[in-house]
Amino acid sequence: MPHVAVINYGPKSDYAAILAELTGTLxxxxxxxxxxxxxxxRYEFVKDCEFVPYAELMIRGSARDQPFTHLITDNEYDLERVARIREDLGIPGQSLASAVSFRDKAVMKEVAGRTVATARFARLTTIVDLTDFIAQTGYPVVxxxxxxxxxxxxxxxxxxxxxxxxSxxxxxxxxxxxxxxxxxMYHVDAVLAPGYRFVASSRYLRSCLGVFSGQNNGSVQLHPEDKFAARLEEFFDRVLEAFDVPEVSAYHLEVFHTPDDRLVLCEIASRVGGDRIPALTRATYGVDLHASWLRQSCALPVDQPPAGPPALVHGSVSILPQGRPVKAPGRPPFEWVHHYEVNEQLAPGAVTQNSTSHLCFVIVSGADAAEVEQRLLETEAWLMANLEEVPGA
Structure with a gap:
């Protein structure tokens, strides 16, 4: 009889729908x-759950009465904690060593460097470590x-x-x-399990760091028949050759394409990509990355990904908070707009906090990456031109 523990982050997660067969065991x-x-x-909202040990204490206590068969999380910041509990309680799934290799970016680069090119890096204990690194590599450094x-x-x-x-x-x-x-920078998003393989490639519209200088961000999907998509997928497979990988996992890989035509690893995580990536994947392939990953992690069946190429690919752009009281306009007047959403939780005058901060976002469709990008830029320009000032806010 299944007995499943979940440590959750996402405010919209619907485990009764995702794990319908197991609802009464969750x-x-x-x-x-x-x-x-x-x-x-059992269900509990735990304030600051990812920062406090309460969930771990409760799971360990419940396991004494009835052992858990599965322990899952879709939160990157809980992957190590969940892996540690699994190892202690004898629950199958990603090991702690594997979780650390995908979470700690220095360990990640050490491991990945066995099979692919990575940026030069160094851990920093003091400012001298940083100045020494700059002396070796020159500016700029991250x-x-x-x-x-x-x-x-x-x-x-x-x-x-x-x-x-x-300093x-x-x-x-x-x-x-x-x-x-x-x-x-490109990203590869995947779910891998025995008898199941889904891999899709995209390019970030702009650098993720651009949000801190006021650039809107987003993604443009590559058509799976694009030759560069095949090259990215082969790079993704070579990266994973270096890692201890769980039997079932989702992955989010970020990779640079340099001016001299090299692929260089930025990062890889053993979880679903954030921002609009799951929505884009559903729009193009009908694949729910979270459901596919979590269901197979609990030994539940999923439909195979589509065998043929999609009719359309998609892209998204998120309009940043403007740092002044503004209101997002209505839905852009273009037939290629697949989805438009306004962030109703954003406070007037909010500023960008991270790469997922947004006033609103739009998803558009197109025949290939070039058409999607052109439509994204046109839609972005319309949105920016039609932002409305909020008087008295």
Missing amino acids: HVYSHNELKNTEGFA VKPVKQGGSRDISVLRDEEELIEF RRHWREDLMAEEFIEGP
């Missing part, structure tokens, strides 16, 4: 309040926490003046530095 501890939880064996996500707390230092300004900030004990790689 013990769900959630960082955000969820709906449709009445039939669960400084970031080893276990952060969403482009949070990343700094790009381009000269001595920016280094001095960086005025509170020092963190979890930093690394890496060389700055020129070129557009």
Whole structure:
């Protein structure tokens, strides 16, 4: 008899729908309040769940009465904790060593460097480690926490003046530095399991770091018959050859394409990509990345991905908070707009916090990446021209 524990982050997660066969066995501890939880064996909203040990304590206690057969999370920041509990309780799934290799960006690059090119990097204990690294690589350099996500707390230092300004900030004990790689960034999103393989490739519309200088961000899907998509998929497979991978997992790979035509690893995570990636995947392929990953992690069946090429591919652009009181306009007047959504939770005058911050976002369709990008830029221009000032806010 299945007995399933879940540590959740997403506010819209619907486990009664995703794991319908197991609803009455679910013990769900959630960082955000969820709906449709009445039939669960146990459900608790736990404030700051990903930062406090309460869920782990409760799961370990419940396991003494009835062992869990599965323990899952869709939250990147809980992958290590869940892996540790699994190992202690003898539950199958990703090991702690595997989780760490995908979570710690320095370990990640050490491992991936066995099979693919990566940016040069160094862990930072003191400012001297940073200045030594700059002396070796030159400017610019990227400084970031080893276990952060969403482009949070990343700094790009381009000269001595920016280094001095960086030295005025509170020092963190979890930093690394890496060389700055020129070129557009692509991402590969996948779910792999025995007898199941889904892999899709996309290009970021702009650098994820561009949001901190006011650039709207988004993604443009590559058509699966695009030769570059095949090259990215082959690179993805070579990256995974270096890692201890779980039997079932989702992956989000980011890779630079340099001006001299090299592919260089940025990062790879063993979880579903964020922002609009799941929505784009559903629109093009009819594949729900979260459901496919979590259902197969609980030994539940899923439909195979489509065998043939899609009729259309999709892309998205998110309009950033403007730092002043503005209102998003109505739906853009273009027939290629697949979906448009306004962030009703955003406070007037909000500023960008990370790469997923948005005032509104739009998903458009097209025959290939070039058409999708052209339509995204046209739609973005319309949205920016039609933002409405909010008087008195």
